[in-house]
Amino acid sequence: MSYQPPVRDHAFLLRDVLEIEKYANLPGFEDAAIDVVDQIIQEAGRFTAEVLAPLNAVGDKQGCTWNPDHTVTTPKGFKEAYAQLVAGGWPALGADTAYGGQGLPHVVNLSFSEMSSSANMAFSMYPGLTHGAYSAILNGGSQAQKDLYLPHLASGNWGGTMNLTEPHCGTDLGLLRTKAVAQADGSYRISGTKIWISGGEHDMAENIVHLVLARIEGAPEGVRGISLFIVPKFLPDAEGKPGARNPVFCDGLEEKMGIHGNATCVIRHEESTGWLVGEENRGLALMFV
Structure with a gap:
């Protein structure tokens, strides 16, 4: 079975359990209206299911290739998916606006990270280590x-x-x-x-x-x-x-x-x-x- 992102579960947690809109007076949360968050989660589900998940088996079977010039070639499709990741602004989701980030709450970024890691852990480690x-x-x-x-x-x-x-x-x-x-x-x-x-x-x-x-x-x-x-x-x-x-x-x-x-x-x-x-x-x- 292909990866099915738990979009409804994430929306329920943020909206009904954590009640994210209650924290609108805190930095970052003022831009996290629930309709905005819902759109982010929906798009995160689409991206992880349609772009990242299909590359999971490809990456595991093909693996990375070390080259004699000390460079590494990633599995087929990874480079193109990474370009889409960057173009979509996903790495910047929770980063500080002073440095080009979107400044959204870390908990919103966690929703995307959870779906990304579930869809393709090997791929998600690249932006994960970068964020570290x-x-x-x-x-x-x-x-x-x-x-x-x-x-x-x-x-x-x-x-x-x-x-x-x-x-x-x-x-x-x-x-x-x-x-x-x-x-x-x-x-x-x-x-x-x-x-x-x-x-x-x-x-x-x-x-x-x-x-x-x-x-x-x-x-x-x-x-x-x-x-x-x-x-x-x-x-x-x-x-x-x-x-x-x-x-x-x-x-x-x-x-x-x-x-x-x-x-x-x-x-x-x-x-x-x-x-x-x-x-x-x-x-x-x-x-x-």
């Missing part, structure tokens, strides 16, 4: 970082990732070895290998912004010495246009049952250029945003 990167920079980045990166992440024109796990330590991040060396211009050189990086390389967005956990030279051992860095695939200029290629390479794809359509990558940082997000040695807390 957006949220971390929004909460901990400098104003300059927000202005440069958030509009592109909010729209989905750029993808985002989280680079945490390393080959030798799994989820014990206190043992991470990826190092960051400060440069005279305020940037850092990042060196190390990360594994299980969802959406780490693909052909759907014009740039990919990696959020990388690394240890600055001289930092304390364990989790108290971990910092967070923005490491874009292509270094953006002052206007936000992708420029020179950063030495961030996908060295292969990992196997994850049921989500072959998502590029789960081994990522190698070869003295890639990065910028500190927030305070030194506070990266782990910020990543958990």
